[in-house]
Amino acid sequence: MQSVKELILKMADDALIIGHRNSEWTGIGPILEEDIALSSMAQDKVGHALALYTILHDEFGEAVPDQFAFGRKEKDFRCCHLVEYPIGEYDFTAVRHFLFDHAEILRYELLTQSTFEPLALLAKKIKGELKYHVMHADSWITRLGLGNDESHSRMQSALNNAYPIALGIFEEGQFENELLEQKFFGGEKVLREMWEEKIEPIIGRAHLELPKAKDETIGMGGRNGYHTLHLQPLLDEMNEVISSEATGTEW
Amino acid sequence: MTEIIIEKNLVEEILAALEDVKDPEIPFISVVELGIITAVEVDNDNVKVKMIPTFTACPAIKLMQQQIRDRVLVMGFNKVEVVIDPSVAWSSDRVSEAGIKKLEKFGLGTAHRHGGEFSFNELSQSKCPHCGSNNTTMQSMFGSTLCRSMHYCFDCKQGFERFKPL
Structure with a gap:
């Protein structure tokens, strides 16, 4: 069961960290609707993380979600590098959102078939909510890709930067074989194929090109506890209030 | 018995x-x-x-x-x-007929019965809760709460929120 636990952990950490990154747009979004959209998606993602940490608590005896989410050391996180990067300009945020959310919704679609029932049930719920996220991402990829020269070149350059890092989403953990054998999950290889099949036509319609990654391992490490230099400062910020009080303080 | x-x-x-x-x-x-x-x-x-x-x-x-x-x-x-209850996933189809009438009275657009999967077209087509016109557009798929999106009616020239399909 270690395999399914690791799978849930990396999904939860991805959702928590991208949720916090999305929330950094609250109050400074380029237009009001985008401020609201990023904030709403941040709320969804953190809620999904909570639901996943709750499974880890109920089924695997981990600490209560708040404590587990915020009380671990950096090396105990299993999020991928893509979600750790700062929000940057809106082009990077939009491209990351597009690349990450398509992989995420496809992962949940695969997981509706999982033999691990708590995850299969949650997947059925969450995949409907994520439809809004991918529709939002697609609309901005298209609009900015087809916008004007500046928006097009910014989107292409953000895609060139983010795509190789995004491949780290599909880094396999040490229990990948067990996941497949026990039919807990269809596997990272299958997921990556589905993802490329899904995103390529959308990128094409936006008159953008999917770059070739020179090094497919550049965004890897996160699934085994090796992170970018951006994660620790983010964890410090997330923990700033709670770490100012003694352990066990009632809020 | x-x-x-x-x-x-x-x-x-x-x-x-x-x-x-x-x-x-x-x-x-x-x-x-x-x-x-x-x-x-x-x-x-x-x-x-x-x-x-x-x-x-x-x-x-x-x-x-x-x-x-x-x-x-x-x-x-x-x-x-x-x-x-983890065994049931909420869908906008679960809102009762009485519930839909109340949402409309409250000034919210409501979701069509979609039977399981909603489409992008479904999202952008909402009846205006103020004047009943279907000549409306979606301005943002996110709104003031997670379960609402923002729309505009070309006939009565009013903005409105819709209780989203899910």
């Missing part, structure tokens, strides 16, 4: 009482009309109410659990448990 009938009546009584518990974000509509109560189980003096959130990240869930518990407790039961 008699016992079963009594229990059935009790479940109906509890569901009727839960009409008093409203969604804190839309105080017109009850938790029953919203379709978030999935089961009520009565065992002598103990009651278990099973419920589900609309969106997973609904911030009102704890408050609603508390209000449901309080409402059933005043009916005289000894112990009332309100638990999340």
Whole structure:
């Protein structure tokens, strides 16, 4: 069961960290609707993380979600590098959102078939909510890709930067074989194929090109506890209030 | 046989009482009309109410659990448990006909019955709750709460929010 636990952990950490990154747009979004959209998606993602940490608590005896989410050391996180990067300009945020959310919704679609029932049930719920996220991402990829020269070149350059890092989403953990054998999950290889099949036509319609990654391992490490230099400062910020009080303080 | 009938009546009584518990974000509509109560189980003096959130990240869930518990407790039961039911996923199709009428009266657009999967077209087509026109457009698929999107009516020139399909 270690395999399914690791799978849930990396999904939860991805959702928590991208949720916090999305929330950094609250109050400074380029237009009001985008401020609201990023904030709403941040709320969804953190809620999904909570639901996943709750499974880890109920089924695997981990600490209560708040404590587990915020009380671990950096090396105990299993999020991928893509979600750790700062929000940057809106082009990077939009491209990351597009690349990450398509992989995420496809992962949940695969997981509706999982033999691990708590995850299969949650997947059925969450995949409907994520439809809004991918529709939002697609609309901005298209609009900015087809916008004007500046928006097009910014989107292409953000895609060139983010795509190789995004491949780290599909880094396999040490229990990948067990996941497949026990039919807990269809596997990272299958997921990556589905993802490329899904995103390529959308990128094409936006008159953008999917770059070739020179090094497919550049965004890897996160699934085994090796992170970018951006994660620790983010964890410090997330923990700033709670770490100012003694352990066990009632809020 | 008699016992079963009594229990059935009790479940109906509890569901009727839960009409008093409203969604804190839309105080017109009850938790029953919203379709978030999935089961009520009565065992002598103990009651278990099973419920589900609309969106997973609904911030009102704890408050609603508390209000449901309080409402059933005043009916005289000894112990009332309100638990999340992981076996059912909420969908906008679960909102009752009465619930839809109340949402419209509250000034919110409502979701079409979609039978399981909603499409992008479905999102952008919403009837204006003010004048009933279908000549509307979606301005943003996210709104003031997770369960609402923002729209505009070309006929009555009013903005409105819609209770999203899910």
